[in-house]
Amino acid sequence: MNIDSISDSYQFLKLNLDNRILTLSIDRPKKLNALDLTLLQELDDATSNIRQLKDFPLRGLIFTGSGEKAFIAGADIGQMSKMSPLEAEHFAVLGQKVSLLIEDLPFPVIAAVNGFALGGGCEMALSADFIFATRNAVFGQPEVKLGLIPGFGGTQRLAKVVGRNRAKEIIFSGRNLKVEEALEIGLVLKIFEDKESMMNESRATLELMSKNSPLAIAKAKKVMNRGNDLTISNGLELESEQFSQLFASQDMKEGTGAFLEKRQAQFSGK
Numbered sequence: 001m002n003i004d005s006i007s008d009s010y011q012f013l014k015l016n017l018d019n020r021i022l023t024l025s026i027d028r029p030k031k032l033n034a035l036d037l038t039l040l041q042e043l044d045d046a047t048s049n050i051r052q053l054k055d056f057p058l059r060g061l062i063f064t065g066s067g068e069k070a071f072i073a074g075a076d077i078g079q080m081s082k083m084s085p086l087e088a089e090h091f092a093v094l095g096q097k098v099s100l101l102i103e104d105l106p107f108p109v110i111a112a113v114n115g116f117a118l119g120g121g122c123e124m125a126l127s128a129d130f131i132f133a134t135r136n137a138v139f140g141q142p143e144v145k146l147g148l149i150p151g152f153g154g155t156q157r158l159a160k161v162v163g164r165n166r167a168k169e170i171i172f173s174g175r176n177l178k179v180e181e182a183l184e185i186g187l188v189l190k191i192f193e194d195k196e197s198m199m200n201e202s203r204a205t206l207e208l209m210s211k212n213s214p215l216a217i218a219k220a221k222k223v224m225n226r227g228n229d230l231t232i233s234n235g236l237e238l239e240s241e242q243f244s245q246l247f248a249s250q251d252m253k254e255g256t257g258a259f260l261e262k263r264q265a266q267f268s269g270k
């Protein structure tokens with residue numbers, strides 16, 4: 001599958017592949033990258049396609065927004081204002097599906113947040129492994145101001161990342177969080193002065209990770225994501241199961257062999 005041909009088929013997404021690291025940009029800057037149904041369908045299609053690039057496995061994804069003002073300013077309010085409850089249910093389920101597809105990608109995903117990450121935007125960022133953000137980034141779940149609640153996973157993921165009571169305060173108030181506060185509560189991992197330095201550092205972070213076994217990273221991610229929903233004993237069981245499976249892999253033989261032979265490991269991801 002060719003990334004350029006996939007990219008050309010989307011109205012609101014830009015894809016750029018460089019050295020096995022994919023940058024996926026939401027490209028609807030006039031509406032601050034707000035997520036309408038078409039955009040969500042495109043994201044569904046793109047994230048499903050990205051997952052299937054088995055012959056050319058990716059080593060990381062940078063998920064960002066076009067323009068300087070917004071990562072994603074939320075779900076499209078104009079479109080939502082006309083939805084029936086049934087249409088709204090389909091809309092939320094689609095947004096949640098996309099968030100799960102991003103969360104489950106078998107390689108590291110960085111949400112590179114420039115400007116507003118509100119409502120569905122904050123929720124999409126939460127489906128990444130790490131959130132990097134520029135000094136002008138603003139986070140929040142303002143849905144209650146619209147007579148709504150978060151619908152793309154915010155009631156669940158925000159609580160897991162920042163703690164339930166802090167998440168309640170953010171969701172019940174609907175207030176905006178400046179990037180410094182988002183860093184303090186563990187929502188954001190790193191702050192950058194501008195978009196260019198954030199994008200460079202996102203790439204450098206993924207390149208550093210891509211020197212390690214992609215198979216081991218995929219398994220670590222799977223165990224940690226699934227473990228989030230399990231009891232400690234079930235989580236430990238999953239860990240030992242996945243740990244032991246790696247002993248049948250080429251990557252494990254290569255990694256341990258390279259250590260013992262005092263050379264750099266060359267991982268195949270198999």
Ligand code: CAA
Pocket residue numbers: 030031032034035073074075076077078095116118119120121123142143146148149150151152154
């Ligand atoms: N939906 C639809 N359009 C949006 C939008 C959204 N979420 N956010 C911004 N836009 C549009 C504006 O309507 C405007 O369009 P026009 O030029 O055609 O009027 C354009 O983007 C630029 O926006 P502003 O002029 O408002 O820009 P600003 O700098 O003055 O304000 C802002 C920026 C504070 C982010 C403001 O746009 C805003 O408050 N946006 C809405 C944020 C929000 O409430 N998000 C949550 C949505 S609900 C949700 O996401 C539910 C869910 O969980 C699934």
